[in-house]
Amino acid sequence: MARFYGVIGYADTVEATPGIAEDVITERKFRGDVLRDSSRFVYGDDVNPDSTITNSISIVASRFLFENLSKLRYVEFAGEKWKIDNLEVKKPRLIIGMGDIYDGPIPGTPSVT
Numbered sequence: 321m322a323r324f325y326g327v328i329g330y331a332d333t334v335e336a337t338p339g340i341a342e343d344v345i346t347e348r349k350f351r352g353d354v355l356r357d358s359s360r361f362v363y364g365d366d367v368n369p370d371s372t373i374t375n376s377i378s379i380v381a382s383r384f385l386f387e388n389l390s391k392l393r394y395v396e397f398a399g400e401k402w403k404i405d406n407l408e409v410k411k412p413r414l415i416i417g418m419g420d421i422y423d424g425p426i427p428g429t430p431s432v433t
Contacts, residue, residue: 322353323353325352326392326396326397328343329346329347329422343425344403345424351378353379369385374401375397375417377418378413378414379413379416380412381412381413381414385405386409386411388390402420402421402422404416404420405418
């Protein structure tokens with residue numbers, strides 16, 4: 321089984337100015353195992369197909385992570401940031417499923433929501 325070592329990004333929503341909220345992304349490093357390592361291409365009307373992975377990783381999650389599951393946004397894997405598609409809680413582990421390329425805010429670039 322392959323090993324995973326990378327960052328997971330999560331968002332804290334803060335009020336930037338009165339009435340305007342933005343997500344501030346923070347990254348934390350985690351270790352774990354790669355449970356599934358595969359990809360697929362989605363062919364549509366585009367000239368080039370969209371790349372999607374169907375990878376799953378398993379990490380031993382901290383208490384902080386379990387308390388902030390709704391804030392998780394992406395996993396950095398194979399040099400790219402991937403959206404988190406699904407989460408499966410199997411304490412003390414967290415199984416994270418990935419999908420499309422993440423194109424949201426990253427640390428240092430807040431986004432207005």
